Amino acid sequence: RFAAMERTDLLQDGQTSNQKLIQDVTNFMVSSGVPAGDVQVVIRDHACPECPFDLDDPANDLKLFEVEVSVPFSAVSYTPVSEANDYILSASVTFRNGRATISQ
Numbered sequence: 001r002f003a004a005m006e007r008t009d010l011l012q013d014g015q016t017s018n019q020k021l022i023q024d025v026t027n028f029m030v031s032s033g034v035p036a037g038d039v040q041v042v043i044r045d046h047a048c049p050e051c052p053f054d055l056d057d058p059a060n061d062l063k064l065f066e067v068e069v070s071v072p073f074s075a076v077s078y079t080p081v082s083e084a085n086d087y088i089l090s091a092s093v094t095f096r097n098g099r100a101t102i103s104q
Helices: 018-029
Strands: 038-043 064-072 090-097
Touching: 018 038, 018 064
Parallel strands: none
Antiparallel strands: 038 064, 064 090
C-alpha cells in the first residue's frame, strides 16, 4: 500500500522510501515474533530481478517492483530446528510503483 501512496509526509528527514518500506516490513515481522536480525527485506526491479529498485526515482514511476522477505525457518518454527535442517524461507510480492493523490 505504501508504494501506491503519496509518501512525502510519511518519511522522516533524510529517509528514503526504500528505507521506510524495509523498516515497515521488518517492524511487522518483529510484531509477529520474528527477531529483527533474522529478517531480510529486498526491493528488486520486477523486469530485472537481480537489479535493485529505487522507489524514489521518477524514472521508476508506474513500474513493477518486487518486495522479497526472507527469514530462517528456525526463526518461525514452533519446534526446535537443528542447524543441519534450517533453511531460508522467502516470499515475494509484486507491486506497481504508482502514487495516488487524494483530492477533496
